[in-house]
Amino acid sequence: MAMPFPAPTTPASGRDEVFLGYLDFFRETLLSKVDALPDDEVRRSRLPSGWTPLELLKHLRYVELRWIEWGFEGTQIAEPWGDRRGDRWHVAPDETRDSLTAALRAQGAHTASVVANNDLTTVGAPGPRWDEAAPATLERVLFHLVQEYARHLGHLDVVAELAAGPLGE
Incomplete structure (x- = not known):
C-alpha cells in the first residue's frame, strides 16, 4: 500500500493526526519494502x-x-520482549512474512485506537515498562515511536539496496 509522505504542508486537525500519519507512512513503507524482497x-x-x-x-x-500496550496502557503482557532470544531479534521458522505483516498492522490499528481515545497529554499507567521512572505522556511515547520507525526504515533502505530490492522512500 503506497502512501504519500506526510509533508509538513499537509493539513492536519492536530498533533495526534500528525503522529499517526507519520507512523502509518513509516509502517506501510517498511511493509512494502519487506514485501518487495525475494523470499x-x-x-x-x-x-x-x-x-x-x-x-x-x-x-x-x-x-x-511495549510502548503502547505494556507502557502507556499498563497492560500485563506475557512476553513483552517476544521479539528477542537472548540479545538478538528472533523470528521462528513457522512465522511467515504474511503473519508478521498482519501482526504489525494489527498493532498499528491498536495504536490508532489508543490515540483516538486519549489526549496527547495523558500520562501513561505506572508499570514495569518505565523502569521505575515516572510514566511518559502519550505524546512522548508517539514521538519515540516515530523516531524508532524512521531510524529502522533507514536501516532497511540499506538492506533493500544490498539485496537489489526497492530503493527510495
Whole structure:
C-alpha cells in the first residue's frame, strides 16, 4: 500500500493526526519494502549485526506493543520482549512474512485506537515498562515511536539496496 509522505504542508486537525500519519507512512513503507524482497532475502542478513528483514518487522511490532500496550496502557503482557532470544531479534521458522505483516498492522490499528481515545497529554499507567521512572505522556511515547520507525526504515533502505530490492522512500 503506497502512501504519500506526510509533508509538513499537509493539513492536519492536530498533533495526534500528525503522529499517526507519520507512523502509518513509516509502517506501510517498511511493509512494502519487506514485501518487495525475494523470499530468500527476508530471512537473510546482509549486515554484520546479523538482523534480517523479518526480524526487523517483528521487532517494530513489539516496539509498539511495549510502548503502547505494556507502557502507556499498563497492560500485563506475557512476553513483552517476544521479539528477542537472548540479545538478538528472533523470528521462528513457522512465522511467515504474511503473519508478521498482519501482526504489525494489527498493532498499528491498536495504536490508532489508543490515540483516538486519549489526549496527547495523558500520562501513561505506572508499570514495569518505565523502569521505575515516572510514566511518559502519550505524546512522548508517539514521538519515540516515530523516531524508532524512521531510524529502522533507514536501516532497511540499506538492506533493500544490498539485496537489489526497492530503493527510495
